[in-house]
Amino acid sequence: MRILLVEDDSDLGEGLTTALHSAGYVVEWLRDGRQAQHSLALEHYDLLLLDLGLPGSDGLSVLSALRSTGSSMPVLIITARDATTDRIAGLDAGADDYLTKPFAVEELKARVRALLRRSFGRAQTLIEYRDLALDPQAFSVHWQGQDISLPRKEFQLLQELLVQPGRVMPVTVSPKPCMAAMKTSKATPLRCTCITCAKSFTPS
Numbered sequence: 001m002r003i004l005l006v007e008d009d010s011d012l013g014e015g016l017t018t019a020l021h022s023a024g025y026v027v028e029w030l031r032d033g034r035q036a037q038h039s040l041a042l043e044h045y046d047l048l049l050l051d052l053g054l055p056g057s058d059g060l061s062v063l064s065a066l067r068s069t070g071s072s073m074p075v076l077i078i079t080a081r082d083a084t085t086d087r088i089a090g091l092d093a094g095a096d097d098y099l100t101k102p103f104a105v106e107e108l109k110a111r112v113r114a115l116l117r118r119s120f121g122r123a124q125t126l127i128e129y130r131d132l133a134l135d136p137q138a139f140s141v142h143w144q145g146q147d148i149s150l151p152r153k154e155f156q157l158l159q160e161l162l163v164q165p166g167r168v169m170p171v172t173v174s175p176k177p178c179m180a181a182m183k184t185s186k187a188t189p190l191r192c193t194c195i196t197c198a199k200s201f202t203p204s
C-alpha cells in the first residue's frame with residue numbers, strides 16, 4: 001500500500017513515516033502543499049494523510065483540487081485545528097476522516113487500516129485469495145496451512161496484488177520481489193510491470 005504523507009512538521013513527519021513503514025506501508029513524505037498537488041496529479045497512492053497548515057498550498061486547497069479531478073482516494077486529515085468548524089470544513093471538502101493532533105500513532109494506524117479496507121470494499125481485516133491469507137495488521141501471511149515469512153517489500157507487493165487483482169504495478173517495482181510474491185500467491189491472473197524493460201507480464 002502506498003501512502004502520501006503531507007506534513008510540514010519535521011518531527012511528526014519523520015515519526016509517522018517510520019511508524020507507517022514499520023507497519024508495512026510504502027510512504028512518500030512531502031512537506032509542501034504545492035508539491036503534494038503535483039505528486040497527486042502524477043503518481044498513484046492508496047491513501048493520503050494530509051495536514052491542513054502547509055507551506056505552498058493549504059491542505060484544504062490540496063484536498064479540493066484532488067476531489068475536483070474525480071479521485072476517490074481515501075483522505076485522512078491530521079491537523080492541530082480542532083474547532084468543529086474546521087472539522088466540518090475538512091469533511092465537506094472531501095476528507096474521509098479527521099484526526100486532531102496530538103494523537104496516538106496506533107489510532108492513526110487503525111484509522112488508516114479502516115479507510116483502506118473501506119476503499120477496497122472489504123469489511124474484514126484479513127485479505128484472502130484461494131488458500132492464501134494475508135493479515136496487514138499482524139504483518140503475517142498464511143498459505144496452505146503454513147505461516148509464510150516474507151521480507152517487507154514482498155509483503156507490500158503481495159498485499160497490493162491481492163487487493164487490486166489485475167492491476168499493472170508501477171515501474172518502480174522490481175521484478176524480483178514481484179516474481180517471489182506471485183510465486184507465493186499462485187495468483188496467475190495478476191500482471192506485473194518489469195522495472196528494467198517496462199513490459200507487463202504474468203508470472204507462471
Ligand code: CA
Pocket residue numbers: 007008009051052053054
Ligand atoms: Ca502544519
